[in-house]
Amino acid sequence: MDPKFAEINRRHVLKAFSYTALFNIAIAIFLTFLEFGGGFMETFIITQCIGMSICACILLVHFLFKSAKFFIQMAAIFIAMIIGSVLGTLLGTIASGIGTSIFFQKYSLLQMIILGIVFGSIISYFIVSRETISATKTLIQEERIKRLISEKKAVESNLRFLQAQIEPHFLFNTLSNIVSLLETDLEKGKYMLEDLIHYLRTSLSKTRSDTTTIGQEMEMIRSYMNIFKVRMGNRLQYQVDVPDTIENIPFPPMLIQPLVENAIKHGLEPKIEGGKVFISGKENEEILRLEIADTGVGLYEESDPGTGLSNIRERLQSIYGDKGRLILEDNRPCGLKAIIEVPHARDKSDHR
Amino acid sequence: MQEIKAIIADDEDQLRSYLKSRLSDVWSDLVICGEARNGQEALELIDEYRPHIAFLDIRMPGLSGMEVAKRIADSCWVVFITAYDQYAVEAFENEAVDYILKPVSRERLKKTTDRLKKQLTTSSEPPADLSKVVERILASLPNRETPDYLQWIRAQQGEEIRLVPVEEVLYFKASDKYTMVITKDGESLIRKPIKELANELDPNKFWRIHRGTIVNAVCITKMSRSITGRGVVRLKDHPETLTVSRSYIHIFRQM
Numbered sequence: 001m002d003p004k005f006a007e008i009n010r011r012h013v014l015k016a017f018s019y020t021a022l023f024n025i026a027i028a029i030f031l032t033f034l035e036f037g038g039g040f041m042e043t044f045i046i047t048q049c050i051g052m053s054i055c056a057c058i059l060l061v062h063f064l065f066k067s068a069k070f071f072i073q074m075a076a077i078f079i080a081m082i083i084g085s086v087l088g089t090l091l092g093t094i095a096s097g098i099g100t101s102i103f104f105q106k107y108s109l110l111q112m113i114i115l116g117i118v119f120g121s122i123i124s125y126f127i128v129s130r131e132t133i134s135a136t137k138t139l140i141q142e143e144r145i146k147r148l149i150s151e152k153k154a155v156e157s158n159l160r161f162l163q164a165q166i167e168p169h170f171l172f173n174t175l176s177n178i179v180s181l182l183e184t185d186l187e188k189g190k191y192m193l194e195d196l197i198h199y200l201r202t203s204l205s206k207t208r209s210d211t212t213t214i215g216q217e218m219e220m221i222r223s224y225m226n227i228f229k230v231r232m233g234n235r236l237q238y239q240v241d242v243p244d245t246i247e248n249i250p251f252p253p254m255l256i257q258p259l260v261e262n263a264i265k266h267g268l269e270p271k272i273e274g275g276k277v278f279i280s281g282k283e284n285e286e287i288l289r290l291e292i293a294d295t296g297v298g299l300y301e302e303s304d305p306g307t308g309l310s311n312i313r314e315r316l317q318s319i320y321g322d323k324g325r326l327i328l329e330d331n332r333p334c335g336l337k338a339i340i341e342v343p344h345a346r347d348k349s350d351h352r
Numbered sequence: 353m354q355e356i357k358a359i360i361a362d363d364e365d366q367l368r369s370y371l372k373s374r375l376s377d378v379w380s381d382l383v384i385c386g387e388a389r390n391g392q393e394a395l396e397l398i399d400e401y402r403p404h405i406a407f408l409d410i411r412m413p414g415l416s417g418m419e420v421a422k423r424i425a426d427s428c429w430v431v432f433i434t435a436y437d438q439y440a441v442e443a444f445e446n447e448a449v450d451y452i453l454k455p456v457s458r459e460r461l462k463k464t465t466d467r468l469k470k471q472l473t474t475s476s477e478p479p480a481d482l483s484k485v486v487e488r489i490l491a492s493l494p495n496r497e498t499p500d501y502l503q504w505i506r507a508q509q510g511e512e513i514r515l516v517p518v519e520e521v522l523y524f525k526a527s528d529k530y531t532m533v534i535t536k537d538g539e540s541l542i543r544k545p546i547k548e549l550a551n552e553l554d555p556n557k558f559w560r561i562h563r564g565t566i567v568n569a570v571c572i573t574k575m576s577r578s579i580t581g582r583g584v585v586r587l588k589d590h591p592e593t594l595t596v597s598r599s600y601i602h603i604f605r606q607m
Contacts, residue, residue, distance in 0.1 A: 172455070176370065177366045183373065272392070330513040
């Protein structure tokens with residue numbers, strides 16, 4: 001238990017007094033039933049006086065001994081309860097008009113003090129427990145803030161991620177190729193421009209929608225690969241092997257594309273002789289699996305992991321929890337294989 | 353007058369032929385004596401033909417255009433070609449290095465070739481030695497070089513060799529000549545003794561807490577001490593606890 005009292009504000013004081021008042025009424029009713037004292041009104045006034053002064057004393061202790069040690073705080077509360085009950089009794093006898101001397105003929109001071117301590121402990125516990133409850137509430141609040149912050153971070157990283165898709169280097173190089181083809185091979189230039197337009201349109205529109213389908217994603221990747229096929233010539237071969245049965249499955253946008261981009265940019269482009277990219281999709285009862293394999297230079301143990309891959313991991317985690325995975329493997333005989341696995345209910349895809 | 357020779361280096365065929373045809377528009381006398389598809393070929397061509405000018409694309413497989421320029425020193429005038437390299441272009445401007453942007457515009461190319469013509473025909477000024485300048489530029493670019501520490505662990509998982517990012521490793525545990533890698537998803541064995549591994553990992557992120565244990569610091573949730581003076585480390589999302597031997601306990605003192 002934290003030995004420090006929690007900070008007390010005006011709301012706490014008001015609350016403590018009102019709970020004490022209610023509690024005092026209950027005690028008065030209880031004592032009247034036991035036929036202790038002289039009638040409800042008299043008992044009511046006296047219990048209110050005793051209760052209120054105990055409450056005031058305890059609050060005063062809370063305020064004065066805010067940062068004292070636990071034992072000192074406890075002792076102070078104990079003393080506060082005694083002082084409170086004595087003061088309260090005196091006040092009560094005056095307020096109820098019985099007169100102090102008459103009252104003490106009937107009851108001893110010790111009796112009052114014991115009663116005061118018993119009820120005071122209950123009041124005191126009540127104040128403390130209210131604080132614990134509000135402290136728990138603050139904790140929950142903090143958790144919520146933390147979660148919101150992490151959600152915000154995820155959204156921001158998503159945004160950065162999507163904005164980064166259309167790389168200026170890619171765009172200008174592609175445009176240069178198109179400009180060149182306009183002179184040498186008009187037909188080829190036209191197709192390349194169409195592929196670029198398709199790629200730009202889909203990747204830009206996907207920044208605004210949460211899900212797309214595997215089929216749409218693959219179509220965009222085909223455009224992207226066609227563009228690179230023209231640019232890299234016979235340094236690039238590619239193959240897309242995704243069965244029709246999974247084409248209509250909803251899928252988050254821009255998870256596969258960055259892996260294809262990586263395969264070209266970090267795998268094949270740095271390699272003088274170039275190589276191949278295989279993109280394939282498989283499904284079983286529980287898992288949908290997409291593979292992007294290249295025969296490029298592969299990943300060195302010291303290679304910069306880059307923000308792209310960790311971004312994909314974060315997005316998979318935020319969408320699928322632990323069930324969405326990005327796995328990287330050495331491809332045979334060379335290069336890198338990236339695998340995305342997400343949970344999948346096969347029967348969904350059968351209902352078209 | 354002696355004929356002026358140039359080579360063009362770019363990994364994309366289309367862009368090489370486009371530059372060649374644009375060059376013939378603005379400088380019909382220029383002889384393109386060779387075309388290179390990568391940095392290595394560019395070096396060979398320069399060595400073979402001794403051209404006056406080399407047009408070098410920055411991003412090429414093998415050697416980059418900058419690396420080629422660094423190696424040829426002052427043997428010819430260099431014009432860099434780039435589609436988009438924000439930082440490099442800034443540096444070229446600052447260092448007054450010739451460059452052209454793709455797609456190549458006729459005006460820009462004319463300006464560049466006019467300047468080259470003047471330098472080659474009217475003045476006897478030798479080509480500037482770019483090696484120092486390029487070195488300076490390369491050093492000023494945002495760090496492209498590979499990080500100093502291990503980033504990936506190659507771990508055997510069944511038939512496959514998986515690449516696990518080091519930040520996903522909870523801890524490493526020595527196992528004879530091998531090392532056990534423990535992640536959230538399970539364990540695997542790598543053929544590297546822990547002693548060697550300790551030198552390759554970033555010591556700020558991976559702490560050696562025992563002769564046979566290296567732990568990922570961000571995964572530690574709690575360290576408590578036993579009466580014997582050893583420490584016990586608890587990990588996030590992992591039931592097992594790790595022992596901190598007395599000689600490594602000082603790491604936790606500074607926290």
